[in-house]
Amino acid sequence: MISLQITGYTFSIIDPLKNKLMAKSILEIPINTLPIRLGQFLKLAEMVQDGLEAKIRIQNGEVQVNGHTEIRRGKQLSNGDLISMAGMTCLVRLSEVQRGD
Numbered sequence: 001m002i003s004l005q006i007t008g009y010t011f012s013i014i015d016p017l018k019n020k021l022m023a024k025s026i027l028e029i030p031i032n033t034l035p036i037r038l039g040q041f042l043k044l045a046e047m048v049q050d051g052l053e054a055k056i057r058i059q060n061g062e063v064q065v066n067g068h069t070e071i072r073r074g075k076q077l078s079n080g081d082l083i084s085m086a087g088m089t090c091l092v093r094l095s096e097v098q099r100g101d
Helices: 038-044 051-059
Strands: 003-007 010-015 020-031 063-065 082-085 088-094
Touching: 020 038, 038 051, 038 063, 038 082
Parallel strands: 020 088
Antiparallel strands: 003 010, 010 020, 063 082, 082 088
C-alpha cells in the first residue's frame, strides 16, 4: 500500500515495501468554470493531445482521480481534485476571478 502526504504543491509517496520516499510536483491548472469533465481537463492541462487520446487513455485505466483509477471520460471534476497520468499530476483549481477573491 502506498500512502500519500500532501504538503503545499509537492507531495510525497512512501512505499512501505521499498521504504522509499519520492517527491513529485503538482501542476495547478486554473479552471474558469466548474464542474469540468475529465476528458476536457486532460486536454486543457495538455496531458493529452486530443479527445481521442484522452478517451483511449481513460478507457485503458491510465488515469487516476484522487488516487483512484477512473474509466469514465465524462467524470465531473471539482475544485481540488488531483488528476494523475503517466507520472504527471495536476490539481484542478477554480480561478481566482471566478471565486470572487
